[in-house]
Amino acid sequence: MRNLSVSEWISLDGVFDAETMPQWFMPYDSVSRQEWIRDGILSADAILFGRKTYEMLAPYWSRMKNNEMGISDKLNSVSKYVVSTTLKQADWANTTIIGKDVIKSITQLKQQPGGTIQIEGSAELVGHLQAAGLVDEYQLLVHPVIMGGGKRFFGKGMFRVG
Template identity: 35%
Template structure:
């Protein structure tokens, strides 16, 4: 059975939109995370990917990545992203040119359940807030890695959705960079238990 890991660059107020730069879109603060990626954070992000994985992406994230990563300088992240099979939630499977790539089918949850049941490398999700919300809602996520930056952006696409059921996660690891950014790794526990009096 494959594990599913969500990884997100996130501001303190939960915004995940365009952390890397203009290649991510027209967000007013595009590139907001880059000044905080020091050696500890950079090495931690590489380590959090592991040695072999596939990507699980929404169509907009796939398109943004496809415009950038095939042309990026060789390195652990670029090489890993380019080699990974990309499983994409899309209504246009014929246009998945950055490969290897496969669509998840018309029922995203059924497609992800089938992938998770297979043997194979772990599945990593970057961006794709509509998919992350669905998978959290369905209890299909094993781990959440949040790279949290000391910024408040005020608006933008957010990681958290009002549709997600209350859940409990256990902190498995944390790393702090000199920049004030932190990498927090959480294991999914299950539904939130009621507080004890």
């Protein structure tokens, strides 16, 4: 069975929203951070997105011709899946829309031959997959700042102890 790996960039208090990235993500750039991000993407055999993350990334990466560090070629050639009940068309090469029976479809995807399926961002989707027991691992790139507010990756009730 394929591994379903969640890759997230977050602040110490779990903030991950794109709107506040200049405050928590940008100031902590380093070669090791770039390599960690690159290695995660290059090791994935497929990428899974929620609609919002897909719509944020597809316009940028689908036009990217500079293959610095190998990321754009990988993202443009790898099999991609976007979960959406409203998206009618996915123009990014090698993208399949999963519009219904999401849990069943992703369970079947995990059962197909292949390597790691990596989820980028997509907290709402991750919450549903986690509740269904489909997430195998979390890879968190934690930035050394407490935001105090903003959209948090780990929503209420996402993880329960006991």
